[in-house]
Amino acid sequence: MAEEIERKFLVKGDFKRSATHKVRITQGYLSSVRERTVRVRLRDDKGFLTIKGEAGDSGISRYEWEKEIPAAEAEELLALCEPGLIDKTRYLVPAGAFTFEVDEFYGDNEGLIIAEIELRSESDQFPKPDWLGEEVTGDLRYYNTMLIKNPFTGW
Amino acid sequence: MAEEIERKFLVKGDFKRSATHKVRITQGYLSSVRERTVRVRLRDDKGFLTIKGEAGDSGISRYEWEKEIPAAEAEELLALCEPGLIDKTRYLVPAGAFTFEVDEFYGDNEGLIIAEIELRSESDQFPKPDWLGEEVTGDLRYYNTMLIKNPFTGW
Numbered sequence: 001m002a003e004e005i006e007r008k009f010l011v012k013g014d015f016k017r018s019a020t021h022k023v024r025i026t027q028g029y030l031s032s033v034r035e036r037t038v039r040v041r042l043r044d045d046k047g048f049l050t051i052k053g054e055a056g057d058s059g060i061s062r063y064e065w066e067k068e069i070p071a072a073e074a075e076e077l078l079a080l081c082e083p084g085l086i087d088k089t090r091y092l093v094p095a096g097a098f099t100f101e102v103d104e105f106y107g108d109n110e111g112l113i114i115a116e117i118e119l120r121s122e123s124d125q126f127p128k129p130d131w132l133g134e135e136v137t138g139d140l141r142y143y144n145t146m147l148i149k150n151p152f153t154g155w
Numbered sequence: 156m157a158e159e160i161e162r163k164f165l166v167k168g169d170f171k172r173s174a175t176h177k178v179r180i181t182q183g184y185l186s187s188v189r190e191r192t193v194r195v196r197l198r199d200d201k202g203f204l205t206i207k208g209e210a211g212d213s214g215i216s217r218y219e220w221e222k223e224i225p226a227a228e229a230e231e232l233l234a235l236c237e238p239g240l241i242d243k244t245r246y247l248v249p250a251g252a253f254t255f256e257v258d259e260f261y262g263d264n265e266g267l268i269i270a271e272i273e274l275r276s277e278s279d280q281f282p283k284p285d286w287l288g289e290e291v292t293g294d295l296r297y298y299n300t301m302l303i304k305n306p307f308t309g310w
Contacts, residue, residue, distance in 0.1 A: 030193050030206060031186035036235050038185050038193050049204075051185060053235050065232060067222065077220060080191050080208050 005122055006062075008142060011113040013131030015102050019091035025103075028081030032145035039144075040077040043090075047074025055138070084108075084148035095127040108151030114142060160277055161217075163297060166268040168286030170257050174246035180258075183236030187300035194299075195232040198245075202229025210293070239263075239303035250282040263306030269297060 023043050030038040039050040047070055053063035069077075078085065087107050093100040098117055105112040114136070117126055136142045141150065178198050185193040194205040202225055208218035224232075233240065242262050248255040253272055260267040269291070272281055291297045296305065 030191050033186075036185050036237075051232060051235065063231070063235065065228060067224070069222070073220060076218070077206060080206065080218065082191075 005119045005124075006116050007119065007135065007137045008139075009115045009117075009135050009137075010133035011102060011115050011131055012133035015093050015100070015113075015115070015129070015131040016091065018093045018095075018129070018131075019102070020094060021092040023090050025088050025090050026078065026085055027144065028078050028085045029145055029148065030077070030081055032082055032148070037145055040074055040081055042071060042074050042078070045071050047071045047077075049074075049077070082148070084151075086144050086148060093129070095129050098126050100129070100132075105147070105152065108153055109147050110153055112147070112152040160274045160279075161271050162274065162290065162292045163294075164270045164272075164290050164292075165288035166257060166270050166286055167288035170248050170255070170268075170270070170284070170286040171246065173248045173250075173284070173286075174257070175249060176247040178245050180243050180245050181233065181240055182299065183233050183240045184300055184303065185232065185236055187237055187303070192300055195229055195236055197226060197229050197233070200226050202226045202232075204229075204232070237303070239306075241299050241303060248284070250284050253281050255284070255287075260302070260307065263308055264302050265308060267302070267307040 025041060025043055027039055027041040030040060035054045037052045039052070041048045041050065046068060048066055049069050050064065050066040055062050086105070086109070088103045088105045088109070091102040091104070093102050093115070100115045100117050102113060102115045115132060119126065140146055141155075180196060180198055182194055182196040185195060190209045192207045194207070196203045196205065201223060203221055204224050205219065205221040207220075210217050241260070241264070243258045243260045243264070246257040246259070248257050248270070255270045255272050257268060257270045270287060274281065295301055296310075
């Protein structure tokens with residue numbers, strides 16, 4: 001059982017000057033209930049199926065299971081997903097020994113940019129680049145599952 | 156995109172004398188909505204993840220995607236499933252050029268036995284052994300997803 005510890009932030013400045021990689025992501029959900037999400041994702045030309053458990057009380061630790069699948073199968077499964085898909089570009093932005101994943105959203109979530117950092121423990125210290133804004137870890141509105149049901153442009 | 160055509164029957168006699176194989180199955184659902192089910196299954200010591208689309212108007216044709224996964228991962232995912240699991244033994248019972256899968260249920264569905272046959276087309280002819288009872292294809296009560304929410308012993 002793998003655990004991931006993630007913290008989430010809004011972005012208030014130019015992070016792209018520090019980005020080293022980017023990938024286009026399209027994703028949808030076969031299940032988006034809090035207790036168990038089943039996500040289908042295309043990352044450029046690769047497919048992934050990801051199952052996550054409920055977030056802990058802190059909103060930080062979650063069980064996660066992931067398998068790579070053929071892109072053609074991911075496209076079939078995206079067609080089966082709940083209505084609404086997430087479309088975004090993910091940038092990798094190194095900061096010291098860490099790497100932020102910064103998601104720039106399109107479509108109904110145009111204008112929203114979120115940075116995530118993965119930590120080994122909930123008390124881990126990490127750098128705070130000048131483009132890093134308000135922390136929104138645990139705020140349900142910023143879950144991708146919620147951004148499908150209640151997109152940013154409608155807030 | 157794989158399509159499966161299945162017809163379902165109750166069982167009214169001794170099918171076990173004709174069975175050639177049996178396997179113990181434990182399964183649960185990460186999603187059990189009609190439009191898209193996500194099933195986790197242990198077959199003896201093998202794990203499987205299966206995603207099915209909604210049944211067609213006839214209740215017979217459905218999109219199906221399946222991957223084998225390690226048994227230990229299937230056990231982790233079973234713990235994440237919606238409350239209630241299906242526990243049954245599946246017998247393989249050949250009949251002419253076809254093979255019936257006959258499921259004998261335990262636990263909250265003790266007493267229920269269902270035979271399924273997979274066909275190449277909805278008009279395919281197939282043998283009807285003397286133990287084969289009433290057809291229940293398309294009857295929602297006999298879906299495994301429904302047998303979790305409304306088990307047979309409570310009917």
